[in-house]
Amino acid sequence: MTVKIIADSASDLSKEDYEKYHIEMVPLTVQLDGENYEDGISISSKKVYDAMREGKSPKTSQVSAQVFHDTFEKHAKEGNEVVYLAFSSELSGTYQAAKLMEEEIKQRYPDFQLHVLDTKCASLGYGLVVLKAAEAANNGATVEEILVVSKYYYESMEHIFTVDDLEYLYRGGRVSKTAAFVGTLLKVKPLLHMEDGKLIPLEKVRGSKKVLKRMIELMEERGTDLDNQMVAISHGDALDTANNLAEMIREKWNVKKIKINMVGSSIGAHAGPGTIALFFLNQSPKDIT
Numbered sequence: 001m002t003v004k005i006i007a008d009s010a011s012d013l014s015k016e017d018y019e020k021y022h023i024e025m026v027p028l029t030v031q032l033d034g035e036n037y038e039d040g041i042s043i044s045s046k047k048v049y050d051a052m053r054e055g056k057s058p059k060t061s062q063v064s065a066q067v068f069h070d071t072f073e074k075h076a077k078e079g080n081e082v083v084y085l086a087f088s089s090e091l092s093g094t095y096q097a098a099k100l101m102e103e104e105i106k107q108r109y110p111d112f113q114l115h116v117l118d119t120k121c122a123s124l125g126y127g128l129v130v131l132k133a134a135e136a137a138n139n140g141a142t143v144e145e146i147l148v149v150s151k152y153y154y155e156s157m158e159h160i161f162t163v164d165d166l167e168y169l170y171r172g173g174r175v176s177k178t179a180a181f182v183g184t185l186l187k188v189k190p191l192l193h194m195e196d197g198k199l200i201p202l203e204k205v206r207g208s209k210k211v212l213k214r215m216i217e218l219m220e221e222r223g224t225d226l227d228n229q230m231v232a233i234s235h236g237d238a239l240d241t242a243n244n245l246a247e248m249i250r251e252k253w254n255v256k257k258i259k260i261n262m263v264g265s266s267i268g269a270h271a272g273p274g275t276i277a278l279f280f281l282n283q284s285p286k287d288i289t
C-alpha cells in the first residue's frame with residue numbers, strides 16, 4: 001500500500017509538483033478585498049503581489065478544521081496510511097488545527113494510521129521536505145521509513161531569505177515597527193533565517209547585489225555536500241533575481257538541481273513582492289536504505 005502524503009499550500013509547490021509526486025494539498029485561506037480565496041486554487045500569487053504593490057494588505061488564515069476533518073476522514077474510510085507534513089507551527093495555527101482533528105478522527109477510526117508532523121519549515125524549504133517524503137512513498141517506503149527521512153530533512157533544512165520591504169513583515173507582526181522603519185530609511189536589505197520554526201533576523205546588508213553575494217557566502221558556510229542535493233529558490237514575483245541567484249550557485253557548485261518556484265499567496269501576503277529565499281541542507285542528503 002502506498003502511503004498518502006499531504007501538505008498544505010505554504011509548501012509553495014506547484015500544481016505540477018503535486019500531480020507528479022501524487023501529493024494531496026490542503027489550502028490556507030487568503031483574504032483580499034473582502035473575499036476569501038483558497039491559496040493555490042482560487043487565487044494566484046501574482047494577483048496578491050499586484051494588490052500589495054497597489055497598497056492593499058491581504059490577510060491569511062490557517063487551513064480550516066473542516067478541511068482537515070473531511071480530508072482525514074476520507075482516508076480513514078478508505079483504509080489508507082497518511083503522513084501530513086505541516087507548515088511551521090511558529091508561523092501558523094495550521095499544525096495545531098491538524099493535531100486536534102487527528103485526535104478526533106482517531107477516536108472514531110482507532111486503526112487509522114495518520115501521522116501529523118510539524119516541519120518547522122516554510123515555503124520551498126518545507127516543499128523540499130514534502131518532495132522527499134513523497135518520493136519515498138512513491139518508491140514503496142513504509143510509514144516508519146517516511147517519518148525517519150522526513151524528520152532528517154526538516155531538521156537539516158536551512159532557510160536564508162531577504163525581503164524587498166520590511167513594512168510587509170511588520171504588518172504581519174513578524175518584525176517590530178522600529179526595525180521596519182530603520183530598514184526602509186537606510187535602504188538596507190535584511191537577511192533572515194529560520195530557527196526552530198521562527199523567523200529570526202540575521203543581519204542587514206546594503207544593496208541588492210551584496211545581499212545575493214552574502215546569501216551565497218552563508219550557503220557555503222552552512223551547507224554540506226551541496227553538489228549532491230537539490231537546492232530551492234522561491235521568489236515574490238522576482239524571477240529575474242531568482243535566476244541570477246541560481247546562476248551564482250551554479251558557478252560555485254555543481255548542484256544536482258535548482259528548483260525555482262514563486263512564493264505562494266499565504267506566505268507572500270506577509271513577505272511581499274521582491275522576496276528571495278534560498279533553501280539547502282546542512283547535512284548530506286539521505287535516502288531510504
